[in-house]
Amino acid sequence: MDVLRFTTAGSVDDGKSTLIGRLMYDTQQIFEEKLEEIERNTQRDDEDLELALLTDGLRAEREQGITIDVAYRYFATPKRKFIIADTPGHEQYTRNMVTGASTAELAVVLIDATNGVLQQSRRHGFIASLLQIPHMIVAVNKMDLVDYDEDVFREIQAEYRQFAEQLDMDDITFIPISALKGDNVVDTSDNTPWYKGSTLLHKLETVKTQSDRNQVDFRYPVQHVIRPNQDFRGYAGQIASGKIRPGEEVVVLPSERSTTVDTIVTLDGDQEEAGPGESIVMTLDDEIDVSRGSMIVRARNRPEITRSIDADLCWMDEEAMRADRPYVIQHTTRRTQAYVSKVVYRMNVNSLHREEASTFKLNEIGRVELETADPLFIDAYKVNRATGAFILIDPDTNATVAAGMIRGVAENVAPYGTESETGTERAASPNVVWEDLNVPREERESRNGHQAAVMWLTGLSGSGKSTIAKELERRLYDRGCQTMMLDGDNVRHGLSGDLGFSARDRKKNIRRVGEVARLFFEQGNITLCTFVSPYQEDRDRVRQLLPDDRFFEVHVDCDIEVCKERDPKGLYAKAESGEIANFTGISAPYEEPASPEVVVHSDTDDVEACVDQLVEALLDRGIIE
Amino acid sequence: MVFSNDTSKHLAWLESEAVHLMRESAAQFERPVLMFSGGKDSLLMVHLAKKAFHPGSIPFPLLHVDTGHNFPETIRFRDDLVGRLGVELIVRSVEETIEKGLAKEEKGVTPSRNKAQIPTLLEAIKDFGFDVALGGARRDEEKARAKERFFSHRDRFGQWDPKNQRPELWNLYNGRSEKGEHFRAFPLSNWTELDVWQYILQQDLDIPSLYLAHKRDVVEREGVLLSKSPYIELQSGEAYVEKMVRFRTIGDMTCTGAVESTATSLEEVVEEVATAQRAERGARADDKRSEAAMEDRKRQGYF
Numbered sequence: 062m063d064v065l066r067f068t069t070a071g072s073v074d075d076g077k078s079t080l081i082g083r084l085m086y087d088t089q090q091i092f093e094e095k096l097e098e099i100e101r102n103t104q105r106d107d108e109d110l111e112l113a114l115l116t117d118g119l120r121a122e123r124e125q126g127i128t129i130d131v132a133y134r135y136f137a138t139p140k141r142k143f144i145i146a147d148t149p150g151h152e153q154y155t156r157n158m159v160t161g162a163s164t165a166e167l168a169v170v171l172i173d174a175t176n177g178v179l180q181q182s183r184r185h186g187f188i189a190s191l192l193q194i195p196h197m198i199v200a201v202n203k204m205d206l207v208d209y210d211e212d213v214f215r216e217i218q219a220e221y222r223q224f225a226e227q228l229d230m231d232d233i234t235f236i237p238i239s240a241l242k243g244d245n246v247v248d249t250s251d252n253t254p255w256y257k258g259s260t261l262l263h264k265l266e267t268v269k270t271q272s273d274r275n276q277v278d279f280r281y282p283v284q285h286v287i288r289p290n291q292d293f294r295g296y297a298g299q300i301a302s303g304k305i306r307p308g309e310e311v312v313v314l315p316s317e318r319s320t321t322v323d324t325i326v327t328l329d330g331d332q333e334e335a336g337p338g339e340s341i342v343m344t345l346d347d348e349i350d351v352s353r354g355s356m357i358v359r360a361r362n363r364p365e366i367t368r369s370i371d372a373d374l375c376w377m378d379e380e381a382m383r384a385d386r387p388y389v390i391q392h393t394t395r396r397t398q399a400y401v402s403k404v405v406y407r408m409n410v411n412s413l414h415r416e417e418a419s420t421f422k423l424n425e426i427g428r429v430e431l432e433t434a435d436p437l438f439i440d441a442y443k444v445n446r447a448t449g450a451f452i453l454i455d456p457d458t459n460a461t462v463a464a465g466m467i468r469g470v471a472e473n474v475a476p477y478g479t480e481s482e483t484g485t486e487r488a489a490s491p492n493v494v495w496e497d498l499n500v501p502r503e504e505r506e507s508r509n510g511h512q513a514a515v516m517w518l519t520g521l522s523g524s525g526k527s528t529i530a531k532e533l534e535r536r537l538y539d540r541g542c543q544t545m546m547l548d549g550d551n552v553r554h555g556l557s558g559d560l561g562f563s564a565r566d567r568k569k570n571i572r573r574v575g576e577v578a579r580l581f582f583e584q585g586n587i588t589l590c591t592f593v594s595p596y597q598e599d600r601d602r603v604r605q606l607l608p609d610d611r612f613f614e615v616h617v618d619c620d621i622e623v624c625k626e627r628d629p630k631g632l633y634a635k636a637e638s639g640e641i642a643n644f645t646g647i648s649a650p651y652e653e654p655a656s657p658e659v660v661v662h663s664d665t666d667d668v669e670a671c672v673d674q675l676v677e678a679l680l681d682r683g684i685i686e
Numbered sequence: 687m688v689f690s691n692d693t694s695k696h697l698a699w700l701e702s703e704a705v706h707l708m709r710e711s712a713a714q715f716e717r718p719v720l721m722f723s724g725g726k727d728s729l730l731m732v733h734l735a736k737k738a739f740h741p742g743s744i745p746f747p748l749l750h751v752d753t754g755h756n757f758p759e760t761i762r763f764r765d766d767l768v769g770r771l772g773v774e775l776i777v778r779s780v781e782e783t784i785e786k787g788l789a790k791e792e793k794g795v796t797p798s799r800n801k802a803q804i805p806t807l808l809e810a811i812k813d814f815g816f817d818v819a820l821g822g823a824r825r826d827e828e829k830a831r832a833k834e835r836f837f838s839h840r841d842r843f844g845q846w847d848p849k850n851q852r853p854e855l856w857n858l859y860n861g862r863s864e865k866g867e868h869f870r871a872f873p874l875s876n877w878t879e880l881d882v883w884q885y886i887l888q889q890d891l892d893i894p895s896l897y898l899a900h901k902r903d904v905v906e907r908e909g910v911l912l913s914k915s916p917y918i919e920l921q922s923g924e925a926y927v928e929k930m931v932r933f934r935t936i937g938d939m940t941c942t943g944a945v946e947s948t949a950t951s952l953e954e955v956v957e958e959v960a961t962a963q964r965a966e967r968g969a970r971a972d973d974k975r976s977e978a979a980m981e982d983r984k985r986q987g988y989f
Contacts, residue, residue: 063695130851132832133825135878142696144876156853163855285709289742297738299706299857328740339698340705342740353713377853391858394713450856459862461852 063270064142068161068194070185071150071171076202080171080240081147084262085136087247131161140266150181155410155424156377158185159464162192163450166270169261174203174213174237178220180411186221187410190228191373191426191466193443196268197225197233200261205239209252226655227413229443232268236261274337275445279303279311280364280438281357282393282448287342295326295342296351301393301447303359304336305343313349314356314366314438320347337447354395356438364438364448369402369471370431373442376421378455378462383420388462390433392451397435399453402471404429421463430471442466472572498583505585509543512684513585515578515607516675519594519654520617521646522632523624525663525671526591529617533672534589542685545586547574549593562643568599575603582607587684595651610682615675616657621646623664697885701734704873706857707836708738708820711871712745714861715818718871719811722748722775724760725936726893727822727874729767730882733891734873735820736771747774749810749819751803754781755917755938763894778810798941808844811868818861818869826878837861838870846870879934883959887952897955899932899947910943934959 071077134145146161148154150171162168168189172182182199189197199221207213218235225233236245237253238261244250247262259267284298305311307322325332326342335341343357351357358364376382382401390399407418407427421427442449453463506512516533518526530546537544553560556573560566571594581588594600604612624646625633636644643649654660659678661671679685711718720735722728735744750764768775780802783789788809789802811819818837825831835851837859852860861869874882886893903914903926912918914926917940931944932955949955 064699130833133876134832135826135876137878137880142878142881160853160855164857284706285713287739287742293741295741297709299702326741328737338702340702340709340738389862391860446856450858452855452858452860454860454862459860459864461854461860464853464855 062137062139062141064144065167065265065268065270066144066146066165067167067169067265068146068148068158068165068189069169069171070148070158070161070188071181075150075171075173076240077147077150077171080169080200080202080238080246080261081134081145083240083243083246085134087243088136088138088262131157138262138266143265150185152181152184152410153424155184155188155426156375156464158188159192159375159377159426162188162194163464165189165192165194167196167198167265167268168194169198169200172199172201172217172221174201174207174217177217178224182221183224183413184410186225186228186230187408187413190230191375193229193446193466195232197230198261198264199233199235200240201235201237202240204237204244204253205242209237209244209250211253211255214256234258234264236264271337275302275440275447276337277303278362278364278440278445279305279357279359280393280440280445280448281305281343282395283351283353283355283357284394286352293344294348295344296355296357297340297342298394299340300335300337302337302445303362304334306334307331310360311345311357312360312363313345313351314358314363315436316350316355318347318349319360320345320349322346354393356393356395358438364440365470366436366438367470368433368436370399370433370437370439370465371405371468371471372429372431372451372465373408373426373468374421374429374453374466375426375464376423376462377464378460379423380455380462381420381422382463387434387456389454389456390431390437390451390465391454392437392439393448395435395437397433397437398456399431399433402430402432428468431465432471439467439469441469443468502583502585509585511542511587511686512611513543513582513587514611514613514679514682514684515582515588515590515603516613516615516679517578517594517600517603518589518591518615518617519600519657520663521619521621521624521651522593522644523627523629524617524619525627525668526593526617528668529661529663529671529675530589530591532668533675536672536676537587537685540685543584543586544589545581546589546591547578547581548591552577552592562649564596564643564649567594567596571596571599572602575606578603579606582611587679593645593651595645595649597652597655600654611684613659613675613678613682614654614657615678616654616660617663617671618653618660619662619664694888697881697888700877700881701737701885703857703876704734705738707859707871707873708735710837710859710861711818711820711873712739714859715869717814717816718746718818718820719749719776719814719816720744720746720820721807721822722750722764723822723936724750724756724764724894725822726882726886726897727824729763729891729893730886731820731822731873732767732771732773733889744771744773746820747776749776749778749807749816751806751810752777752779752781753800753803753938754779755915755940757894757896757913757936757939757942759894759896760936763892767892776810776814778806780806782806783809798938800938800941804844811844816868817863818871820871820873822874823872824877824879824882825875834872834875836872836875838872839863840868840870842866844868880956880959883952883956887956893952894936896933896936898952899930899950899954901928902931902944903928904931904944911945912941912943913939915939 069077132147134147136143146165148157148161170182170185201214201217214237237256238245244252245260249260280301281298282301283296287295287297307324309322311322312319323344323346325335384401387398387400389396404418405428406415407425409416410426418427440448449467451465452461455462502513518530520526527548534544534546552574557570560570578588578590635641636647645651661674663671720731739745783806784791788805792798823831835854904911905924905926929946930948932947933944936942949958
């Protein structure tokens with residue numbers, strides 16, 4: 062038996078309390094006294110029990126106008142133990158939802174079938190994706206009130222799916238239920254013969270747990286030093302991620318001293334191996350300086366060691382965030398001081414639009430950069446929840462004022478809304494002032510007789526990006542257009558000759574190319590860029606450099622088997638034999654564009670047809686006439 | 687409900703979480719103390735503390751607030767355990783608090799010393815300068831506890847303010863406090879009664895014999911079976927009857943009710959708890975006094 066922690070968000074009207082009550086009732090977790098109490102309190106004149114009364118804590122709080130909190134509830138089936146973080150769903154309780162989501166592996170989002178997808182349902186989805194909850198169940202409730210109409214369910218499903226494409230959320234399951242009547246909650250319903258999926262409980266019982274645990278990157282934040290006598294010095298802690306065995310070489314941060322793991326000690330005897338989530342005591346071969354806040358990692362797999370952090374932040378205190386005072390930052394077992402050095406943007410949790418901001422108030426979420434007094438050992442929250450999370454503490458009141466999810470090392474991203482006259486966003490290095498261009502782009506464009514643009518072709522190696530771009534450039538040139546082509550291979554010979562193919566180096570490469578593309582853009586060119594560029598985040602960063610209507614993300618979509626067959630440079634063969642590491646599609650991921658301007662299918666269409674499509678796109682936007 | 691035998695995974699998870707919190711308590715605070723009642727939750731706490739600091743010894747003392755109304759079995763068990771572990775045991779007596787006039791003895795047919803424990807506990811915390819008191823309370827016990835934090839802040843008066851709790855995210859616990867304030871730490875927050883019993887069985891822990899079914903003289907009062915003791919006066923119409931009973935929680939003899947049971951081994955207890963139809967604290971007369979009985983006591987600084 063294992064444990065699944067999940068969160069439920071929704072207002073009383075969505076039937077959240079009834080749903081939790083139903084789960085507990087149908088799995089026989091309700092004690093006799095409680096049942097009697099409910100039967101006593103069920104005032105309605107029908108046979109349905111007031112299941113919501115089982116979890117009436119939060120409702121009572123709301124009625125009394127006192128602070129609404131997260132309530133934890135427990136139930137178990139023969140298969141699993143469940144811990145529910147039960148949170149209210151309104152906007153003013155965003156911080157409670159974030160708290161509940163921080164430890165959850167699954168989120169149940171409730172949608173009332175009679176109301177359809179509301180702003181609130183979208184907000185819950187956003188919070189679940191921000192906190193990187195790996196699984197989501199969208200429970201379309203009150204199906205009994207819409208006569209178990211399949212169309213109602215399908216419509217809600219389609220609408221929410223479309224919305225969820227903006228989210229970072231891979232696993233979403235839709236289930237039509239009635240919490241009040243019990244349809245598809247624990248038992249399969251006869252009222253929805255058109256629904257062939259699993260019941261809510263079955264999904265909860267079978268979803269893969271601990272898929273959010275990072276098994277690869279060994280990170281061991283030292284919690285407490287155990288030194289009962291002169292002969293024993295052990296480091297107690299809970300393994301944040303990865304596995305370790307005695308005899309393995311490790312490095313202690315921040316000193317970066319190397320040593321070897323001697324033993325893994327527990328009351329039940331020494332262990333041969335320990336993995337994520339285990340609380341152990343470790344001894345090392347050499348006497349080196351290790352204390353609370355140190356982190357033990359593998360020599361060849363280290364976190365970023367940094368004093369400046371790029372992070373998403375949820376503000377949880379009544380008093381707004383201030384940039385002119387230090388906070389205490391608590392990250393793993395380490396504490397130091399931190400200043401908010403920049404507010405990049407605030408996220409409107411309802412529209413998911415970015416807004417210009419200089420501070421965050423209670424329940425607001427956004428992106429910031431922090432400077433810390435001592436270095437922290439960080440990973441991106443997306444890759445490692447345990448080493449990517451932190452809290453901020455007010456040093457005067459000692460209150461926990463914010464929760465943070467690390468994106469990475471701060472890279473001086475320009476705040477949202479700081480646009481130049483040319484409509485482009487600028488990232489400023491300290492003390493460097495952007496000189497306005499001598500000849501404005503608009504003048505160049507009018508002489509060229511067309512507008513400037515950047516067309517960014519992304520896709521697997523061998524998908525045909527360069528072939529298509531070359532053909533397109535020839536056609537544009539023949540029309541008299543000013544063009545420039547930036548090609549992945551060429552750039553890597555010169556501009557990015559110092560970079561490899563790790564995620565970090567790829568990011569740097571794309572950042573440089575983006576800046577170069579922008580210079581050509583300002584010079585009035587239709588700039589064609591052909592880069593595998595497998596990460597959405599990197600492509601988005603380039604997009605941010607340019608005015609909205611001048612950037613075209615083009616997905617050159619080609620089946621990987623076709624790419625392998627083509628393999629013009631013999632790279633797939635090398636990648637499959639292991640000769641090349643981090644090869645996109647083989648040993649490194651490719652994130653398909655979430656919302657590209659154009660998709661061309663280079664496996665089924667010929668080059669001409671693909672180029673036609675791109676010319677069409679340029680005509681549509683009025684870049685060329 | 688039948689449970690599979692493979693309970694090791696979720697118990698290991700709960701154990702690691704509790705051990706983590708014990709270590710956080712030792713690392714973030716200067717003077718921790720473990721509140722020890724002799725009940726199953728507190729002996730489980732002692733076992734987990736051993737695990738947390740092995741091969742070192744438990745780096746804090748145990749504090750027993752003795753109401754004077756304990757079952758004699760509890761006191762014997764406590765002294766045995768402390769003797770074996772070699773930890774420091776501090777006993778503070780409610781009797782003395784009452785004698786000093788800091789608390790009053792309750793009147794009535796079922797006088798309870800529950801309320802009187804509060805000043806005794808707070809006085810001990812002040813006298814010894816404890817800044818965190820570890821307790822074995824669980825969130826599933828009672829609805830006021832469902833929102834309790836792992837690190838629960840108490841003000842200078844030892845009060846809990848449920849309206850103003852610090853958010854607790856991931857496993858990042860904020861134990862910063864001002865001088866004079868203290869914390870309660872609850873490493874067993876996520877355990878249920880069944881988890882506790884399954885773990886006791888898995889780890890083969892000694893438990894006071896009161897938890898196993900035995901013959902005992904009891905009197906039924908307001909639906910609760912109370913054990914024969916010098917602290918209870920029989921009312922008219924009441925009489926002791928011998929029954930086969932066991933206790934699901936152990937508190938004072940004046941308020942801890944027994945349940946009829948034939949579970950004489952740990953395995954049978956686990957089986958019984960798994961199929962139990964009555965809530966664990968249901969047999970506690972002290973919670974029955976009012977709907978919000980537990981919340982009221984917690985606000986004042988109860989365990």
